[in-house]
Amino acid sequence: MVRIHLVVDGQQPLPAIIIAPPEDLHALTVAWEIRQCGGSVIILNTADFPNLWSISLTADEGDAPRFDVITAEGVVTDAAISGVWWRRTRPFAVSEAITDDKHRRLCRDDCAALFEGWIYALGARVINPLAAELAARRKPVQLANARRCGLRHPSTVISSSPDDVRALLSRHDGEFIYKGLTTPASMIVETRPLDEEARGNLALLRFSPCIIQRRIDGGADIRATIVEDEIFAAEIRARHPGAQLDWRLDPAIDVHAHTLPDEVAGAIQRMQKELGLRYGAYDLRRDAEGKYWFFEVNPGGQYLFVEIATEQKISRAIARALIAAPATCEIPHDAT
Structure with missing residues (x-):
């Protein structure tokens, strides 16, 4: 302590x-x-x-x-x-x-x-705030708010019904992914392709629901960390071929500062207010045509890897929010 x-x-x-x-x-x-x-x-x-x-x-x-x-x-x-x-x-x-x-x-x-x-x-x-945090962790709540606030998301089914998943697949061409609704402590439950083997196991959904979503390819992943109204955006590119669906699996990712279009930044700020959050880590992907797609928001997501790579002052923004310090608060040059 x-x-x-x-x-x-x-x-x-x-x-x-x-x-x-x-x-x-x-x-x-x-x-x-x-x-x-x-x-x-x-x-x-x-x-x-x-x-x-x-x-x-x-x-x-x-x-x-x-x-x-x-x-x-x-x-x-x-x-x-x-x-x-x-x-x-x-x-x-x-x-x-x-x-x-x-x-x-x-x-x-x-x-x-x-x-x-x-x-x-x-x-x-x-x-x-605890009530906002607990609600915002739930993926169905996130998707409902994303569309209402102006964020585009891929076609998705969250279900324990194999028939509903098959119906989604029949309506859309292209590839799909699947992922869990929650992440156990100290684990990474990665996003995986819904390949033929996975499709053959859809009957297992009756034991536990999961997220089935149309795959978005062609561009970089975007992590947008927001503290109060201030957004710190970063572009993330995975190098390892096995991490193209989930950059968390690649310890050698490239991370660079990124500027979001005004309409995307505004939609994230609206969603942050709608969810009642003061902090959130938003995961998006930009496709080959430059469109931004919302995947999820983590109300307690990690951000230091972005701060270290981009020198964006995320920790300082959190500190100011906690003590209500003015935005002009700066670190002395001789501070250690």
């Missing part, structure tokens, strides 16, 4: 809180940017909750409810928090003294109820 200023006396800045493991590079980079902008920051690891830090809700009769975040160094009330970045969570700690499985599950569930209740209560101070 990193602790800067916990006591707010009118002179010290309100602290921002980052929820992340202590070794998370994204969290450490944003924390550094916050300090350079004159803010203070606390990094809290959910794997240490409730053993090393805790949350208390006090709701006395006649008084407004108050959350306190309690650490070994001090206490921060919810009113004294400038913002929270819900970056990454790990399973809540359960004492080894609790040996019964049912009791351990109850402890974890109760920890989640208190922690998530606190995040919900913070509302728009969180990146991202």
Whole structure:
């Protein structure tokens, strides 16, 4: 846990809180940017909750409810928090003294109820607000909003019905891909071609739905990272032949800064507002004719690889959003 200023006396800045493991590079980079902008920051690891830090809700009769975040160094009330970045969570700690499985599950569930209740209560101070984050993770919600906001997406079926998938295939020429609706922790579930072998296994859909989508070829992948209203776009080209459908499989990708057409940038900004997000990593692809196609948005997507390759100041934008710092906040040349 990193602790800067916990006591707010009118002179010290309100602290921002980052929820992340202590070794998370994204969290450490944003924390550094916050300090350079004159803010203070606390990094809290959910794997240490409730053993090393805790949350208390006090709701006395006649008084407004108050959350306190309690650490070994001090206490921060919810009113004294400038913002929270819900970056990454790990399973809540359960004492080894609790040996019964049912009791351990109850402890974890109760920890989640208190922690998530606190995040919900913070509302728009969180990146991202919890209700918006949970809804925006769902691919059906994303597709419905993309079309409404002006983003083009490929013909798609999300279903556990083999007949509905076959109907889609019969209506369109060309190739298709398939991918999962979710990604397990610490795994990459890659996008794959819907080849003859896969088509022969469509009956397996009855066990679990997946996404079937028309394949878009001909151009580069585009990652558009948006913080509040500011978009940082990058063009990604995979070198390895086996990564043409999913650039994440190629560790040697080429990444360059990219300028989105105004209509595409505007559609992304509209979708960001429609989803209620403050941060989002949008994956698109430009085809051979120069058209942009929306694939998905990851409300907690990685971005440091883009920042390192393009020198776009994404971490600084997140830091400013957390402490409400002005856009003119700059890092001193001699800062280390």
